[in-house]
Amino acid sequence: MSDPAQPLSNQQLLDVLSQYHSGIAIHYGVDSIIQYANDAMIAIWGKDKRVIGKSLEDALPELKGQPFIDMFKKVWNEGITISGTNTPADLEIEGKLQTFYFDFEYRAIKNAEGKTYCILHTATDVTPRYLSQQREQDMAEELTAINEELAASNEELRTTNEELTESQDQFRILYEELSESNSRFRSMVRQAPIGICIIRAGNLLIQDVNDAYLELVGRQRGELENKTIWQAIPEAAETYAPVMNQVISTGIAFSAKEHELSLNRNGIPESVFVDFVYEPLPYYDGSINAIMVLAIEVTEKVKARRSIEEIEERNRLAIEAAEIGTFDLNLDTNVMITSDRFNTIFGFDRPLEREEFAATIHPDDRQARAKAHADALKTGKLYYEARVIYADKSVHWIRVQGKVFYDQEHKPYKILGTLLDITQVQRLNQQKDDFISIASHELKTPITSLKASLQLLERMKDNPSATVLPRLIEQSSRSMQKISSLVEDLLNVSRTNDSQLRLNKTTFTIHDMLNACCNHIRVAGKYELIIHGDEQLQVRADEHAIDQVIVNLVNNAVKYAPESLKIYLIIEKEGDNARVSVKDNGPGIPASKLPNLFERYYQAEAVGFQNSGLGLGLYISAEIIKRHGGEIGVNSEPGKGSTFWFTIPIKG
Structure with a gap:
């Protein structure tokens, strides 16, 4: 079985970019520091890898006085994209300043807050294409001049054969030059590394096509030559015929990036992604002579990016589901990028500076935190637990884990990590x-x-x-x-x-059950249990379990209200539920204690009374009522006694 495909590492992605035939570079900062450039871009610049780490102006001093440096600054400062087609640039190649023509794009890449953190620079040397177009246009103009000269020569033919002979010689030379230029152009088309197809504007007949285009559309040369484009590739006609017609009628080029296209390649239907351009080729009079289609398949690039995006989305969902905060700390600049959950765990609703987060650490834990960070720079692993103090003075526990990243000189430059709220765990x-x-x-x-x-x-x-x-x-x-x-x-x-609490449900009268329960209280003779309410109300439930709940609630009243000698047991019907309450006239329970009464091991403090027991009675009672599908609660005010109550469905 073949090994499953693995996501590409950052280095592998850079290696892929380095193989791309067009120039790609990554810059950062207002001075356009070159952080990365593939081999194609280095070749375009006529430099070597030593330009990496330099500003664009230092790396290519010949650009001074040209508009490109200012373009980079504008893209960085305004977070925009600037592109150009057939743009001239003077570059020093092998010690000689030469003019080249490029299709280029300077694109600002932004983080989640919309701040530009780098510029993606792409460039394609289109000098041959541009010069070819210029030569064709010049030749067309020259041909027009020749035609005019020929007309004049015909007028003079009657007066001098010598002039006619000379004009014919000139025409022959120009024709030979035009033929040679046309041959060079066709040779360039066939050898180009991107798919090129030239289509006559009048009847859409394919005039020329190179091997790269044939490979892209999955056809043999014989399937395209001497046919119209839509006869050769009918599956694309519905979508692209209107686009090509518009280019022919308007003379305006059309381009698309990562366009999804269905092609029948080598007899097999496939969905591919392409970058393509419909470039109109005009006559000397401005009318459109032909359409040049330039196309590059980018299917693997799109799939790889989508795969990375899918992995990132799964990771994001997993992190959100686990309620984990994340952070990215730049050790050189001390700038820390945090997630929303990270901010929330620290008690904030927005990102803050690193020092502001650190200031919330409990004073007793700051030394341990500092030591953990110092150790992390040596071991590569960050781990510590600490308390943070919110603005409302409440104390919460956090657990921080991270990994330190080092540069080629083993100098730490970044920490990526996670943050977890462990307050409940500590509790x-x-x-x-x-x-x-x-x-x-x-x-x-x-x-x-x-x-x-x-x-x-x-x-x-x-x-x-x-x-x-x-x-x-x-x-x-x-x-x-x-x-x-x-x-x-x-x-x-x-x-x-362990979910082993089994209910043995029977139908019984609540009043009879209350009369029979709590004999240990009745025999002692100190407390009087007074029953009020519906004497006929019956429920279907586990009588022994409900009896245990009543005993726990009565014991609780005796324990925390020892001076309340009368304890009231109240039976009520509420819709489809039976409600049973145990009321005392004791000192009541502070509001701060009420939310925790039904937790495991929790014991409220009674003034002047020594608590005993494990703090499990109310917790067990709550679980029994929950298994019955009911609710349990307490109403109490200091000085006015307490009423513990529960409801259970009458019909079980």
């Missing part, structure tokens, strides 16, 4: 640590008590009549009950996490 880690501490403390107390009771029972096993024996047994039982309750909470959390 969960903290919750995990808190839970371990709480669980250790909560389990240690009953286990210690149980161990002490068992040690005393061990000593008293031979004296079963001891009066302290019942108290030790009762204390052991309470300790074991406490341990069992803690372990049950942990098992319930494990089941909810």
Whole structure:
């Protein structure tokens, strides 16, 4: 199996550009510093690779006084594109200043903010074409003059045979020169590296075509010669016949870049991309004699660019989906380009200078950040975690990872990296640590008590009549009950996490279930459970699980409102749902605590009350209600008590 195609590296892309027959160069800065030039461009300039890194004026001093330097500055400053056709330029080639003619384009390449960061310079030496056109035009004009001279000669024929003979000799010489020029032109067409087809304007008959054009359209020479262009390539007629007719009628050239074209090449339908020009060739009187078609296939270039764009888009979507921020730091200029997500993670809605981002780092983490950057320049890898402080004084955690890029002298010049908001991860880690501490403390107390009771029972096993024996047994039982309750909470959390919480739904009356639940509270005799509401309301649900929710909510009321001796259990019907509320008249819960009450391991602080338990009761209750397709919540104000409620569908 062949290896899958791999995206081209930057160097490979430059190698591809270096093979292109037309000149390509990349400049930056207002002085047009040459960062890259392919071999074709170097040849056009008549220089060598030493021009790389020089300004255009330093590399080609002969351009001083010509308009090109000012054009580059205008393109850089205004972010525009300037192009020209058959534009003359004086260049020093092999020590001699010569005039050449070019089709060129200076195009400003911009970043996402619309700022120009380089100029793409393309040029094609069209001197032979231009001079050929000029020669043809000159010859046409000369031929006109000759015709005029011939007319005069015919008038003089009657007076002198010598003058007639001389005129005929001159005509023969001019004709031979014209024939020679025509032969040179046709030879140039056939040897040109781009596809060329010359079509007579009057009847669209193909006059000449080179091998490059035949290869482009996938035809043999015999399929095109002595035929009209649309007889030879009928599949292109619908789209391009109107364009060619317009060029003939107006005398204005037409060009297209990366135009998609369907061709039947060698009997196989193919979709290709071409750059092409319909260039009108005029008579001496301005009427159009012929159309010269110049075409270059750029299918591979278009596919490669689209592939790169597709990869970039997939990477962008993946980064956005992962909510990762990205940055590009230039170590020479200290300029940092950041993504929108990067700015958001730092608490901003716009790009800022690097120093402004750094200023938000928590003072205690700045030294670690500086060390991470210093180490990265040596190791090539950047990694650190730190806190950032938002404008509202809230603290958030970030994780920064990056890769350092080096130049040929192994000098670091750029860092590309990612930024991730790990605030929630740090919070969960903290919750995990808190839970371990709480669980250790909560389990240690009953286990210690149980161990002490068992040690005393061990000593008293031979004296079963001891009066302290019942108290030790009762204390052991309470300790074991406490341990069992803690372990049950942990098992319930494990089941909810592993989606193992199975519901055994039956139809039951909520009022009857409330009457039967919370016996541990009723037996103690301290608190009164008062039931209000619809006594006949029935639901289809897991009665044992709903009972567990009620017990958790009642225990929560007893725990955080110990002075509220009356606890109200309220039953209501809301549309297709049953709503059950547990209300106390305790001190209430601060608003800042309400959003976190149903999180795992969270325990609100009660004034003057020592919390116990693992902070799992409300979390388990929320999971049970969620599995029933209901909602759970709390309404509370400091000093006005709290009402915990949940809803579940009546019909399950």
